[in-house]
Amino acid sequence: MSERVRIRFKRQGPMRYLGHLDMMRYFQKAVLKAGLDVKYTEGYHPHQIMAFAYPLAVGMETYGDYADIEFNTVNDPEEIVKKLNGVMREGTYATGAVLLPEKALNAMAAVEAADYEVIYDIPGCSCEEVKEASKRAVETLLSSESVTAGKSGKNIREGILFADVSFTEGENRLILKLLSGSKLNARPADVFNAFAEAFGERKAVSRLIRRLEIYGKNEQGELVPLGSEGVL
Amino acid sequence: MRFEDRKTALPDEVLMRVDKPSRYTGGEPGSVMKDDKDIRCRFVMCFPDVYEIGMSHLGIQILYGLLNSYEDVWCERLYSPWTDLDKIMREEKLPLFSLESGRPVKEADFLGITLQYEMCYTNILQVLDLSGIPFYSKDRTDDDPIVIGGGPCVYNPEPIAAFFDMFYIGEGEVVYRRLIDLYEKCRDEGVSRQDFLHEAAKVPGIYVPSMYDVSYDENGRFKSMTPLFDDVPARIRKQLVKDLDSSFYPLYPVVPFIRATQDRAVIEVQRGCIRGCRFCQAGQIYKPIRERSVDTLEYQAREILKNTGYEELSLSSLSTSDHTGLKRLLEYLIGYCDEKKINISLPSLRIDAFSLDVMDKVQDVKKNSLTFAPEAGSQRMRNVINKGLTVQDILGGSEMAFKGGWNKVKLYFMLGLPFEEDEDCRAIAELCNEIAKVYFDTVPKEERHGSVQITASSSFFVPKPFTAFQWARMNRPEEFEEKAKLTKRAVREQLNQKRISYHYHDSGTTIIEGIFARGDRKVAPAIVYAYEHGALFDAWTETFSYENWIKAFNETGVDYEDYIFRLRDDNEPFPWDFIDCGVNRQYLLNEWHRAAEAAVTPNCRDKCAGCGAASYGCGICVEKR
Numbered sequence A: 001m002s003e004r005v006r007i008r009f010k011r012q013g014p015m016r017y018l019g020h021l022d023m024m025r026y027f028q029k030a031v032l033k034a035g036l037d038v039k040y041t042e043g044y045h046p047h048q049i050m051a052f053a054y055p056l057a058v059g060m061e062t063y064g065d066y067a068d069i070e071f072n073t074v075n076d077p078e079e080i081v082k083k084l085n086g087v088m089r090e091g092t093y094a095t096g097a098v099l100l101p102e103k104a105l106n107a108m109a110a111v112e113a114a115d116y117e118v119i120y121d122i123p124g125c126s127c128e129e130v131k132e133a134s135k136r137a138v139e140t141l142l143s144s145e146s147v148t149a150g151k152s153g154k155n156i157r158e159g160i161l162f163a164d165v166s167f168t169e170g171e172n173r174l175i176l177k178l179l180s181g182s183k184l185n186a187r188p189a190d191v192f193n194a195f196a197e198a199f200g201e202r203k204a205v206s207r208l209i210r211r212l213e214i215y216g217k218n219e220q221g222e223l224v225p226l227g228s229e230g231v232l
Numbered sequence B: 001m002r003f004e005d006r007k008t009a010l011p012d013e014v015l016m017r018v019d020k021p022s023r024y025t026g027g028e029p030g031s032v033m034k035d036d037k038d039i040r041c042r043f044v045m046c047f048p049d050v051y052e053i054g055m056s057h058l059g060i061q062i063l064y065g066l067l068n069s070y071e072d073v074w075c076e077r078l079y080s081p082w083t084d085l086d087k088i089m090r091e092e093k094l095p096l097f098s099l100e101s102g103r104p105v106k107e108a109d110f111l112g113i114t115l116q117y118e119m120c121y122t123n124i125l126q127v128l129d130l131s132g133i134p135f136y137s138k139d140r141t142d143d144d145p146i147v148i149g150g151g152p153c154v155y156n157p158e159p160i161a162a163f164f165d166m167f168y169i170g171e172g173e174v175v176y177r178r179l180i181d182l183y184e185k186c187r188d189e190g191v192s193r194q195d196f197l198h199e200a201a202k203v204p205g206i207y208v209p210s211m212y213d214v215s216y217d218e219n220g221r222f223k224s225m226t227p228l229f230d231d232v233p234a235r236i237r238k239q240l241v242k243d244l245d246s247s248f249y250p251l252y253p254v255v256p257f258i259r260a261t262q263d264r265a266v267i268e269v270q271r272g273c274i275r276g277c278r279f280c281q282a283g284q285i286y287k288p289i290r291e292r293s294v295d296t297l298e299y300q301a302r303e304i305l306k307n308t309g310y311e312e313l314s315l316s317s318l319s320t321s322d323h324t325g326l327k328r329l330l331e332y333l334i335g336y337c338d339e340k341k342i343n344i345s346l347p348s349l350r351i352d353a354f355s356l357d358v359m360d361k362v363q364d365v366k367k368n369s370l371t372f373a374p375e376a377g378s379q380r381m382r383n384v385i386n387k388g389l390t391v392q393d394i395l396g397g398s399e400m401a402f403k404g405g406w407n408k409v410k411l412y413f414m415l416g417l418p419f420e421e422d423e424d425c426r427a428i429a430e431l432c433n434e435i436a437k438v439y440f441d442t443v444p445k446e447e448r449h450g451s452v453q454i455t456a457s458s459s460f461f462v463p464k465p466f467t468a469f470q471w472a473r474m475n476r477p478e479e480f481e482e483k484a485k486l487t488k489r490a491v492r493e494q495l496n497q498k499r500i501s502y503h504y505h506d507s508g509t510t511i512i513e514g515i516f517a518r519g520d521r522k523v524a525p526a527i528v529y530a531y532e533h534g535a536l537f538d539a540w541t542e543t544f545s546y547e548n549w550i551k552a553f554n555e556t557g558v559d560y561e562d563y564i565f566r567l568r569d570d571n572e573p574f575p576w577d578f579i580d581c582g583v584n585r586q587y588l589l590n591e592w593h594r595a596a597e598a599a600v601t602p603n604c605r606d607k608c609a610g611c612g613a614a615s616y617g618c619g620i621c622v623e624k625r
């Protein structure tokens, strides 16, 4: 018997340069340090049963990523959060946990979409100019029929569910909601590149990409955060 | 400061362009942050190789933990930027920085560099260069940190002496507090750099090269070294930890984010070795052997595993099988680790019923191999090198292992040893063949899963200071190649040759290593020349260029052949004679003569050979036998 817990976490600061495998290794160690009753696979080299919803790219921060971990017994998922945060101080923290129903999809299969913000500047450009140019660029992005992904060359326009710009605290942000999944996967870096292209001469330069939330679907087919009740 | 608020020294745009950016960001679990206003001394500890190698080194973890346990000191880490970042730093004139504070190395009080192998010497220059610190100690000013070297290569520091303000000879745990106190006092009193170096030269174990004058004979060979001042000692005595149980050991080591070469919890079982293999420097310079008690080791293993979350534990020491409490320790660890689902990574053990039982418990027999390091193929040669491993040990051990289901055997040899004949090379092939024969004789056909696989590899022998072979002539590259080919041919002639694969290492690195091992102060300009002509990461085959090095010696007028291809006279003075590592020259000379007769000297546990290390009054020398 075992119980699966979906842990929501954020990652900030220099830890964002870790690759996905290193993130997993970091979590495995944190689980052991926290003394959690984690479940292991059988065999000569048993390992923890752990699955991440959506690998984080090197350089990306997150406010809302998820990892499913199996435990032998769980009293209170919130206690797992507390214990993990008791041993993590490097820039990755658990922000919530829910016990998954047995029928829940595995974390990766459940992912349908994600929110992002891309913080950017346009070197050598004044505030007002940036705002104007950014608004025009996002309009151009949304009205174009084709947005090409860098690596695959695929058209990912359909994958852009939402895009807008915001200017607060002296930072310029491109806010995105993007489809993710095996059929169509829109990556924020690709969408940002298309946005940056739309500036024409002056290039926008991305400073930081941050994932804000990951969504799955509920029975009604609506997008809901991966850690909410009723997610498939 | 919260870790996520730390600024990385390198801008995002640079980090996103280099391989494995986490090599350069710091902030790992176990790393220590301090506030400038709380400290009086910033100590940058450097391992001059890439992060994954440097982070695997136990010695740095010990010193890092120890120095950071001092309130007034902040010890930070530094590793060599890999070639991709190296290029960017030069192009964009970015100063080299330490991992914790991200601040320039040049602003530190000390830059400590650990010297684990000779082939890192150009990486020392890279670190100095990128930091903006002059290569030569004599060109440095108050704006530069004190550059101090430590580690096994300091047992002949002369080829790199000009690049260092000082070295510590021995185990760092003992020296640093006193040195830092002196430094802080001198700084408070406004003492000049020169005068501080002079004072430091009086601290036991500290060697300040600029306080000594070296003379050469009419052939340009090293003759003598004399202190420039009356109050500077003529000989430097190695400092060591007398009791491992009460010495500092890091229970919260830094745990790298990215996978390091040795990425696991480590307990240090003992220091030193009872066996006096005549080629082996580690066996002499860490004498006498000092064990850590099983109780301490069990405690440390539990604590470290708990504090790091590592899923693997390894035991560090030379010749672990010689620890008197090993059986009890391993029994405990196997039980503990099994319960906690932790893997034990076994050190190479002497193959016998006990070790096979242990291996069977913690490894997948089908996947793992037996390891033997006979170092030489014939019994006569093993007597010459004083390797107490007999053909019965090897064949008997193999037989037992084959019965237990093993079928892979790895063997390590050396070629180019003193007094070696062609038949000794052929004996390597014959020994491999014998092992295969044991397999076929022991394991009935129907029980064979796959067949026996024997992998033999040979490295080329480099004579090292403070060994019985420090007088020996090193083979020329042609001789090495010939011997390797001879061995290879002999392998091909064996009945079971299909079951044996044989590899040998490159001879180019060996030659350069040999020059650094026994060279003197005249070598330094060649290292600078080679570095300025592109030598870097010489320990890596992809970056090493033999031709570049030979050119460097020729261009700087260094008669490198004289250091290596010459049999030394019994009375020839050596550049490293000023170091007193406990083991005296007379003992080594006797061993050299005994080697010529292929006479075996018993190990410390069987009978004291009177090497001189008993003067430390600790470890095996004072234990009851």
Ligand code: SF4
Residues within 6 Å of the ligand: B273, B274, B275, B276, B277, B280, B281, B282, B283, B284, B318, B319
């Ligand atoms: S057993 Fe021999 S080779 Fe190994 S450390 Fe001891 S002296 Fe050196």
Ligand code: SF4
Residues within 6 Å of the ligand: B287, B288, B289, B604, B607, B608, B609, B610, B611, B612, B613, B614, B615, B620, B621
């Ligand atoms: S003095 Fe004797 S027991 Fe001590 S290290 Fe030397 S040989 Fe071994």
